[in-house]
Amino acid sequence: MKRVTYISNFTDRMSFEDVEQIGEISVRNNTRDDLSGVLFCYRNVFYQVLEGPEEKADATLERIKRDERHGNVFILNVEQDIKERLYPDWKMKTVVLDDNQDYLVRPIKMMLDSIARNHRWLEKYSPQTILKAIQNGEDPTRLPPRQQDALILFADIVGFTTFSEFMPPAEITSLLDQYYELMNRALLRHGEIMKMTGDGLAAHFSIEKIPAVIEACIQMQRDLERLRTRQGNRSALGHLYTGIGLASGKVIATNVGSDLRRDYTLFGDSVNVASRVEGITRKVKRGLLFTDTVASRIEGRPALSRIARYNPKGKSEYIDLYTIDLPELKLPPRDQIIAGIRSLQAAHPNGTKQLVAGVVS
Numbered sequence: 001m002k003r004v005t006y007i008s009n010f011t012d013r014m015s016f017e018d019v020e021q022i023g024e025i026s027v028r029n030n031t032r033d034d035l036s037g038v039l040f041c042y043r044n045v046f047y048q049v050l051e052g053p054e055e056k057a058d059a060t061l062e063r064i065k066r067d068e069r070h071g072n073v074f075i076l077n078v079e080q081d082i083k084e085r086l087y088p089d090w091k092m093k094t095v096v097l098d099d100n101q102d103y104l105v106r107p108i109k110m111m112l113d114s115i116a117r118n119h120r121w122l123e124k125y126s127p128q129t130i131l132k133a134i135q136n137g138e139d140p141t142r143l144p145p146r147q148q149d150a151l152i153l154f155a156d157i158v159g160f161t162t163f164s165e166f167m168p169p170a171e172i173t174s175l176l177d178q179y180y181e182l183m184n185r186a187l188l189r190h191g192e193i194m195k196m197t198g199d200g201l202a203a204h205f206s207i208e209k210i211p212a213v214i215e216a217c218i219q220m221q222r223d224l225e226r227l228r229t230r231q232g233n234r235s236a237l238g239h240l241y242t243g244i245g246l247a248s249g250k251v252i253a254t255n256v257g258s259d260l261r262r263d264y265t266l267f268g269d270s271v272n273v274a275s276r277v278e279g280i281t282r283k284v285k286r287g288l289l290f291t292d293t294v295a296s297r298i299e300g301r302p303a304l305s306r307i308a309r310y311n312p313k314g315k316s317e318y319i320d321l322y323t324i325d326l327p328e329l330k331l332p333p334r335d336q337i338i339a340g341i342r343s344l345q346a347a348h349p350n351g352t353k354q355l356v357a358g359v360v361s
C-alpha cells in the first residue's frame, strides 16, 4: 500500500456544502477502491492524506490533480510499501477547520497555513529536479550522480554593470523581474532553470528539446524587442538586450555541498562551452549563438547560418558557431548599447555612481 500527503489551494471560494460534496463523492469512490484518509480544509488550503492500494491511490490522485476546484497540488510526502493504514475506518473524513474555535485546533490551523505558505515559497526557489524528487517520495539529498546528454543555455544582459552603476536597487530589481518574467516563462516549459545570478541565467534541457528551445529563444528575443519598442529609449527597458549561448553534450548532474548547504548542479565541457559561447554573442553581434552539435539537431531549418569559429581554452580543435539569421536576433554593437544606457544616467535622480551590492556582470 501507499500513502500520499499533499496540500493544494481552492481556485474559488468554497462553501461548507461544496467541501461536503467532495467528501461524499470521495467516500463513495474510496469505498469502491479500498482507499482511506482524511481531508482538512482551512481558509483556501486543502490538506489531504490518501492511503491504500498503490494503483488505486495513483489513479485517484491523478483525478484529484485534474479537478479544477483546486490548483497548485504540492505533494508533501509519499510513503511506499506501508503495512498499516493510519485511518482504516475513514473512507475520507472531511474536516473544515474555519469555524472551529477550539484552542487545540488553533495550532493545527497555524501549521496548515505555514506549511502551505512555506511550500509555495520553496517551490519558487528550488530546482525542479529537487521538487520532483520530494514529490516522488525520494530523499533529494541522496539523488545519485547521473551522466546525461543535455542542452545547456546561458544568457546575460548586455551592459548590466552600467545599469547597476546608477539605478537604485528597486528599479534594477524591477528591470530584472521583467526580464526574467519573459525568459522564465518561455524556458520553463521545456526544461529547468539552474541559476539566476544577478543578470546571468543558466538553464538545461533534454537534448530532444533543442528545436523547441531554439524557437523559444527566437520568441524571447522578439518579445524583448517589442518591450524595448514599447518602453522607448528614455526607459531602462528600452535598452535591454541579452545574448543567449547554447551548447550540448555530456554533463554530470549531481548533488553537491555539505551538511550545511547543498545544491543540485550540472557540470561538464558543454556547460563551460555554453558560457563561453554566450560571451561571444556580443563580439559577433547576435542575440543567439550555438555550437555545431546543437545546429546538427535543426539541420534544414530556414536561416540557419554558420557565423564564427571558436577555440575552447586548452583544446586544439575549433568549434563552429551558428545562429539563425533573422533581423530580430541581431545585437547592436556593445558600445552603442552602453552609450544608450549611459544617456539615462544624466536624467536619473541618482545619477552618481552607485553599485548595487551583490550584482555582478
Ligand SMILES: Cc1cc2nc3c(=O)[nH]c(=O)nc-3n(C[C@H](O)[C@H](O)[C@H](O)COP(=O)(O)O)c2cc1C
Residues within 6 Å of the ligand: 008, 022, 025, 026, 027, 029, 030, 039, 046, 048, 050, 060, 063, 064, 065, 066, 067, 069, 070, 092
Ligand atoms: C481536495 C480534493 C480532494 C478530493 N479527494 C478525493 C478522494 O479522496 N477520492 C475521490 O474519489 N475523489 C476525490 N476528489 C474528487 C475528484 O477530484 C473527482 O472529482 C472525483 O473523484 C470524480 O469522481 P466521479 O468520476 O465518480 O464523478 C477530491 C477533490 C478535491 C478538490
